Amino acid sequence: xxxxxxxxxxxxxLNAISVAPKGMPIGGVVVIQEIFGLTxxxxxxxxxxxxxGYHAIAPGLFDRVEKDFxxxxxxxxxxxxxxAVMKSPWPQVVSDMQAAIDALPQPAYVTxxxxxxxxxxxxAAECNGVKAASCFYGRLIANLLDRKPxxxxxxxxxxxxxxxxxxxxxxxxxxxxxxxxxxxxxGHGFCRAGSHDYxxxxxxxxxxxxxxxxxxxx
Numbered sequence: 001x002x003x004x005x006x007x008x009x010x011x012x013x014l015n016a017i018s019v020a021p022k023g024m025p026i027g028g029v030v031v032i033q034e035i036f037g038l039t040x041x042x043x044x045x046x047x048x049x050x051x052x053g054y055h056a057i058a059p060g061l062f063d064r065v066e067k068d069f070x071x072x073x074x075x076x077x078x079x080x081x082x083x084a085v086m087k088s089p090w091p092q093v094v095s096d097m098q099a100a101i102d103a104l105p106q107p108a109y110v111t112x113x114x115x116x117x118x119x120x121x122x123x124a125a126e127c128n129g130v131k132a133a134s135c136f137y138g139r140l141i142a143n144l145l146d147r148k149p150x151x152x153x154x155x156x157x158x159x160x161x162x163x164x165x166x167x168x169x170x171x172x173x174x175x176x177x178x179x180x181x182x183x184x185x186x187g188h189g190f191c192r193a194g195s196h197d198y199x200x201x202x203x204x205x206x207x208x209x210x211x212x213x214x215x216x217x218x
Contacts, residue, residue: 001017001018001019002015002016002017002018003015003016003017003018003057003103004016005057005059005096005099005100005103006099007092007095007096007098007099008095008098008099009091009092009095009096010092010095012063012064014059014060014061014063014064014096014099015038015060015063015067015068016038016057016058016059016060016100016103017031017038017042017043017046017056017057017058018046018055018056018057018103019043019046019047019049019050019055019056019057020050020055021050021051021052021053021054021055022050023053025053025054025055025105026053026054026218027053027054027055027104027105027106027107027108027109027131027214027218028054028055028056028057028101028103028104028105028106028107028108028109029046029049029054029055029056029057029104029108029109029110029111029214030056030057030058030059030097030100030101030104030108030109030110030111030120030123031045031046031049031056031057031058031111031112031116032058032059032061032097032110032111032112032113032115032116032117032119032120032123033058033060033061033062033112033113033115033116034081034113034114034115034116034189034192035071035078035081035082035084035085035114035115036070036071036072036073036077036081037060037062037068037069037070037071037081037084038058038060038068038069038070039070041113041191041192041193041194042058042113043058044193045058045111045113045191046058048207049111052211054109054214055104055105057100057103057104058100059096059097059099059100061088061093061096061097061119062084062087062088064087064088064092065083065084065087065088066084069084071084073195081115085115090122090126093119093122094122094123094126094127097110097119097122097123097127098123098127098128101123101127101128101129101130102129106129106131107131107217107218108129108130108131109130109131109132109133109134109214109217110123110124110127110130110132110133110134111133111134111135111136111210112135112136112138113136113137113189113191113192114136114137114138114139114188114189115138115140116136116138117135117136117137117138117139117140117141117155117156118135118138118139118140118141118143118144119138120133120134120135120138120153121133121135121138121141121144121147121149121153122144122147124149124150124151124152124153125144125147125148125149125150126147130150130151131151131152131214131217131218132151132152132153132154132213132214132216132217133149133151133152133153133154134153134154134155134156134209134210134213134214135153135154135155135156136156136191136206137156137157137158137161137164137188137189137190138155139163139164139168141155141172142168142169142171142172145171145172145175145176149176149179151217152178152179152213152217153176153179154179154180154181154182154209154210154213155172155173155176155179155180155181155182156181156182156184156206156209156210157169157181157182157183157184158183158184158185158186158187158188158190158197158199158202159183159184159185159186160185160186160187160197161186161187161188161197162187162188163188164188169181169183180209180213182206182209184199184202184205184206185199185202186199186202187199190202190203190206191203191206191207
């Protein structure tokens with residue numbers, strides 16, 4: 001279902017996907033989008049966490065750029081998504097993620113994919129009430145290493161990801177030696193069904209590790 005979150009930085013009301021578990025939630029998970037917006041993939045990931053007992057919320061971080069923002073997975077869509085990233089400063093994104101955290105039952109966790117992987121790192125560093133984070137193939141994390149996470153962070157990368165060079169991953173590993181970092185025999189968007197890099201085995205393993213990680217910090 002859709003819900004609306006109010007960001008304290010400017011009072012803006014942003015759309016969000018909200019998926020509750022069938023029973024009482026064991027906690028909450030903020031699911032952060034790729035550059036493509038609140039896609040079917042992000043809604044499906046929310047469902048995965050809801051099935052595991054969490055209330056999941058995915059905030060529409062690009063709603064100020066375009067209400068119900070959506071970008072295709074072709075080159076034009078990628079450029080549209082990159083443009084939205086450039087128009088979304090980190091203090092605003094942090095405030096939007098905080099609104100999602102505040103709307104969830106505790107303990108609350110954060111995960112994200114691609115751009116959302118970097119945003120999840122920022123949430124662990126700058127948001128309040130984050131128990132742990134799990135970051136999937138976040139190329140921009142290497143540019144955010146001065147933002148030290150206050151919450152435990154787990155990291156996932158594809159060993160065959162052409163968009164994230166090995167030295168990028170290594171810089172993150174060196175900067176966060178206490179954070180588990182996993183390389184999968186996969187490409188970039190290995191968790192997104194329909195992606196040419198989709199890898200069901202890698203996704204299942206990474207999601208299992210994430211659920212175990214969150215349970216560890218409950």
